[in-house]
Amino acid sequence: MSTLVSIKFSRRAFLRTSSLAGGGMLIGFNLFTACKPKVEMPVDISKLNFNDFNAFIKIADNGMVTIFSPNPEIGQGVKTSMPMIIAEELDVPWDNVYVQQGILDTKNYTRQIAGGSQSIRFGWDPLRQTGATARQMLVNAAAARWGVDPAECEAKQGIITNAKGETLGYGDVVNDAATLEVPENVVLKDPKEYSLIGQDITNVDIDKIITGKPLFGLDYKEEGMVYASVLRPPSFGKVLDTFDDSEARAMPGVIDVIRIGQKARELLGKEEQNWTVKLSDSDKVVVIAKTTWEAIQGKKAIQATWTEGTPLESTDFQDKRLLGLLDGKVFTTLRKDGNVAKAFEQADKVLERTYESPFLPHNCMEPMNFFANVTEDRIHLVGPVQTPADAAATVAEMLGRDVADVHLEMTRMGGGFGRRLYGDFVYEAAEIANAIKKPVKMVSTREDDMTTGVYRPAIKYRIKASIKNGEITGYHLKEAAINDNMYGLIPNFFPAGTLENYQVDVAKYDSNITTGAWRAPYTNFLSFAEQSFLDELAELMDKDPVQMRLDLLQKVKGTTDERIEYSPQRLEDVIHLVVEKSGYRNPKPGVFQGFCAYYCHNTHVAEVADVVIENNTPVVKKITVAVDCGIVVNPLGARNQIEGGIVDGVGHAMYANFMFKDGAPESNNYDRYRLIRMNEAPKVETFFVENTLSPTGLGEPALPPAGAAVSIALKKATGNRIYKQPFINNMMAKEVIG
Amino acid sequence: MPTYNLKINGQDHAVDATAETPLLWALRDHLDLVGTKYGCGIGQCGACTVHVDGNATRSCQLQVSQLDGKSITTIEGLSNDGTHPVQQAWKAVDVPQCGYCQAGQIMTASAFLAKYPNPSEEDIKNAMQGNICRCAAYNRIQKAVAVAAEKMV
Numbered sequence: 062m063s064t065l066v067s068i069k070f071s072r073r074a075f076l077r078t079s080s081l082a083g084g085g086m087l088i089g090f091n092l093f094t095a096c097k098p099k100v101e102m103p104v105d106i107s108k109l110n111f112n113d114f115n116a117f118i119k120i121a122d123n124g125m126v127t128i129f130s131p132n133p134e135i136g137q138g139v140k141t142s143m144p145m146i147i148a149e150e151l152d153v154p155w156d157n158v159y160v161q162q163g164i165l166d167t168k169n170y171t172r173q174i175a176g177g178s179q180s181i182r183f184g185w186d187p188l189r190q191t192g193a194t195a196r197q198m199l200v201n202a203a204a205a206r207w208g209v210d211p212a213e214c215e216a217k218q219g220i221i222t223n224a225k226g227e228t229l230g231y232g233d234v235v236n237d238a239a240t241l242e243v244p245e246n247v248v249l250k251d252p253k254e255y256s257l258i259g260q261d262i263t264n265v266d267i268d269k270i271i272t273g274k275p276l277f278g279l280d281y282k283e284e285g286m287v288y289a290s291v292l293r294p295p296s297f298g299k300v301l302d303t304f305d306d307s308e309a310r311a312m313p314g315v316i317d318v319i320r321i322g323q324k325a326r327e328l329l330g331k332e333e334q335n336w337t338v339k340l341s342d343s344d345k346v347v348v349i350a351k352t353t354w355e356a357i358q359g360k361k362a363i364q365a366t367w368t369e370g371t372p373l374e375s376t377d378f379q380d381k382r383l384l385g386l387l388d389g390k391v392f393t394t395l396r397k398d399g400n401v402a403k404a405f406e407q408a409d410k411v412l413e414r415t416y417e418s419p420f421l422p423h424n425c426m427e428p429m430n431f432f433a434n435v436t437e438d439r440i441h442l443v444g445p446v447q448t449p450a451d452a453a454a455t456v457a458e459m460l461g462r463d464v465a466d467v468h469l470e471m472t473r474m475g476g477g478f479g480r481r482l483y484g485d486f487v488y489e490a491a492e493i494a495n496a497i498k499k500p501v502k503m504v505s506t507r508e509d510d511m512t513t514g515v516y517r518p519a520i521k522y523r524i525k526a527s528i529k530n531g532e533i534t535g536y537h538l539k540e541a542a543i544n545d546n547m548y549g550l551i552p553n554f555f556p557a558g559t560l561e562n563y564q565v566d567v568a569k570y571d572s573n574i575t576t577g578a579w580r581a582p583y584t585n586f587l588s589f590a591e592q593s594f595l596d597e598l599a600e601l602m603d604k605d606p607v608q609m610r611l612d613l614l615q616k617v618k619g620t621t622d623e624r625i626e627y628s629p630q631r632l633e634d635v636i637h638l639v640v641e642k643s644g645y646r647n648p649k650p651g652v653f654q655g656f657c658a659y660y661c662h663n664t665h666v667a668e669v670a671d672v673v674i675e676n677n678t679p680v681v682k683k684i685t686v687a688v689d690c691g692i693v694v695n696p697l698g699a700r701n702q703i704e705g706g707i708v709d710g711v712g713h714a715m716y717a718n719f720m721f722k723d724g725a726p727e728s729n730n731y732d733r734y735r736l737i738r739m740n741e742a743p744k745v746e747t748f749f750v751e752n753t754l755s756p757t758g759l760g761e762p763a764l765p766p767a768g769a770a771v772s773i774a775l776k777k778a779t780g781n782r783i784y785k786q787p788f789i790n791n792m793m794a795k796e797v798i799g
Numbered sequence: 800m801p802t803y804n805l806k807i808n809g810q811d812h813a814v815d816a817t818a819e820t821p822l823l824w825a826l827r828d829h830l831d832l833v834g835t836k837y838g839c840g841i842g843q844c845g846a847c848t849v850h851v852d853g854n855a856t857r858s859c860q861l862q863v864s865q866l867d868g869k870s871i872t873t874i875e876g877l878s879n880d881g882t883h884p885v886q887q888a889w890k891a892v893d894v895p896q897c898g899y900c901q902a903g904q905i906m907t908a909s910a911f912l913a914k915y916p917n918p919s920e921e922d923i924k925n926a927m928q929g930n931i932c933r934c935a936a937y938n939r940i941q942k943a944v945a946v947a948a949e950k951m952v
């Protein structure tokens with residue numbers, strides 16, 4: 062059974078075709094927006110212009126299909142899963158498909174985030190339609206050649222067959238197809254017909270990765286390129302005064318020492334760019350050298366003096382400020398149902414708890430770096446950044462140039478986790494290149510990255526709930542955060558909608574410490590707070606924590622509240638699946654299980670953590686996870702994302718701590734900042750709810766529930782509730798177990 | 800600046816660098832062998848792992864002046880075309896997420912398996928715990944080491 066879809070906008074609005082000069086057909090299409098009315102399609106493959114199209118597909122006259130996209134890979138597998146969707150509808154063997162990364166010229170490039178976990182959700186319809194359109198054009202060309210009705214022809218695996226059983230390959234008819242009109246209506250496959258979607262497909266870059274090919278920004282080189290290491294303020298709040306570079310200049314390999322920051326600072330106060338991190342108000346000292354190592358050594362030899370521009374914050378000050386906000390009366394209300402105050406007054410019992418989390422650095426394995434070369438003709442930028450359009454626009458504005466001069470190439474990224482949404486390192490590289498008039502690679506050290514980051518802010522939650530006659534009657538959540546509060550529909554996630562009296566209030570204070578998105582923003586900690594709270598509430602009510610969730614979900618079924626984005630049915634499904642697969646109803650002796658169900662980033666997830674006691678210490682052994690992410694395009698890649706997200710979530714909840722003293726972070730490398738390692742990583746067992754709904758992203762949603770499930774299992778194992786991350790400082794294992 | 804002769808992937812290379820220059824940066828910046836990665840520079844993450852006379856070693860902690868007469872293997876030289884059983888296992892299991900740490904992981908695993916061809920799960924975890932994967936692909940790294948071990952015997 063196939064589905065004939067009529068598309069809201071004309072196919073011509075997002076897709077164009079041309080005949081290639083050397084043979085074959087080229088299709089340009091846009092994933093997120095319509096094409097501009099009068100763009101020319103190139104007829105030469107070397108002239109692909111990603112200003113006008115997000116991606117191109119070339120079908121060669123030997124039947125091979127090449128997909129060109131400027132979107133790089135960040136680790137979420139979209140460079141594999143998105144082409145799979147095109148190949149499915151086009152109906153070609155996967156072995157005939159080749160994915161090639163294109164170069165992005167930034168003029169007019171649609172503002173889009175490269176490689177984010179939402180790519181699959183937004184790309185699903187346009188990718189399928191593009192593939193199906195190309196297939197239909199090939200069928201139409203074959204039918205014309207045979208003089209038959211296209212409806213009598215069938216296309217499968219690159220071969221078109223007519224009613225008489227005659228066949229033509231895609232390559233045989235592609236030149237004819239390229240001259241045809243783009244059809245207005247095409248037939249999309251029914252999910253039951255999928256032969257590629259749902260198969261395990263290996264990462265398209267696998268061979269390059271396992272042989273160490275240059276793929277990442279840090280690996281990019283050009284003739285005559287020099288390296289730059291940047292000395293930034295040692296504390297948030299400090300500003301560069303003077304510096305002595307005599308020792309550095311005498312060091313081997315050092316070419317120059319310059320002062321930058323002025324150009325970036327001139328942008329301060331101007332209209333805020335979408336993803337522009339708060340630009341530093343301090344100048345920086347840059348050591349230029351022949352090699353990375355020499356630049357880093359040169360930087361260490363700079364003697365700089367700093368003045369205090371704004372107050373230097375320490376963790377105890379931040380803790381007091383945040384608790385002060387929670388105790389105070391000044392809040393912004395993000396959701397208010399009924400009257401929580403009244404519910405609390407009339408309650409039989411009230412539970413109130415406060416949950417605390419530290420700042421977190423991103424610690425992308427590949428440190429921040431960027432290549433820049435600024436000449437009179439053009440500004441060439443190469444490296445790992447997820448917001449290329451904003452980076453290009455900001456650099457153009459900073460250097461007083463036309464954005465059309467900026468040529469930005471994105472490389473594969475050694476992790477993102479939110480950090481590479483902010484282009485500060487691109488601006489730095491450009492400002493340096495502009496000053497020295499040489500191709501240059503700015504390279505941050507691990508210490509630079511950890512101490513001058515764009516952190517997940519420290520956040521505290523206080524949750525209060527009332528119980529009357531064995532029912533939850535009121536629920537009031539307060540958030541105190543640094544710089545920014547939760548946004549979008551987060552205040553309407555579960556348990557919103559299930560309770561008559563429900564309120565979410567937020568407050569914040571502004572700090573000079575730069576903060577931003579960190580894998581699953583806000584929910585990465587909110588989930589722990591809410592889900593641990595619900596577990597404790599169930600205990601207080603003497604209710605089974607699973608049944609309590611199921612009962613709550615009944616109340617939101619059929620809601621007409623449009624802010625409720627989660628589906629009670631889908632959440633219920635993952636809950637049932639995880640309970641079954643984890644053996645939650647019959648845990649093995651000595652295994653303590655923590656259950657949690659959560660919705661964020663459009664995906665429904667339930668997890669059960671297994672904790673055992675080994676040598677008097679609780680050990681997280683296994684996480685069983687049930688996921689509803691709609692159609693699973695590439696199960697092999699999807700499971701990888703889920704496993705990584707969960708182990709990452711467990712690791713940060715258990716170990717990550719990041720404290721400030723007088724404006725300076727107290728850890729600057731992995732010797733003093735603990736990341737989870739293999740011997741601490743639980744085994745993850747993943748189960749998908751099978752359905753035919755549109756796919757949603759997986760880079761983020763498995764992470765938030767992990768810490769919550771672990772904390773609940775730890776409570777069962779040790780008798781101790783945890784209210785603060787990192788758990789390792791708060792689980793008091795030995796005393797409790799004794 | 801002194802010249803050091805390094806034997807890398809079976810070939811002799813002359814590197815003009817100060818005595819303290821870490822092998823990591825000599826490989827990356829002087830010799831264009833960028834498969835070996837920088838992660839921390841202090842011996843904590845394993846991204847820079849290479850083999851020195853067959854032993855997995857952190858190249859950020861080795862100075863070019865300490866390598867006279869030693870035989871160095873980097874990810875580029877582990878096999879001609881990615882056919883080493885560990886590389887093949889990495890492909891079969893589809894290990895990488897961002898991929899940045901994987902050269903170091905592969906080099907640690909291959910040196911380990913050469914010495915301990917029949918590791919238990921615990922042995923694998925202990926051998927690999929010096930290599931950080933920020934994407935936390937640990938389940939698959941562990942599985943790939945086990946798969947490679949089977950292929951190697």
Ligand code: FES
Pocket residue numbers: 836837838839840841842843844845846847848857858859860
């Ligand atoms: S870079 Fe050598 S161990 Fe991290």
Ligand code: FES
Pocket residue numbers: 136426475476895896897898899900901931932933934935936
């Ligand atoms: S795959 Fe990204 S750090 Fe290991």
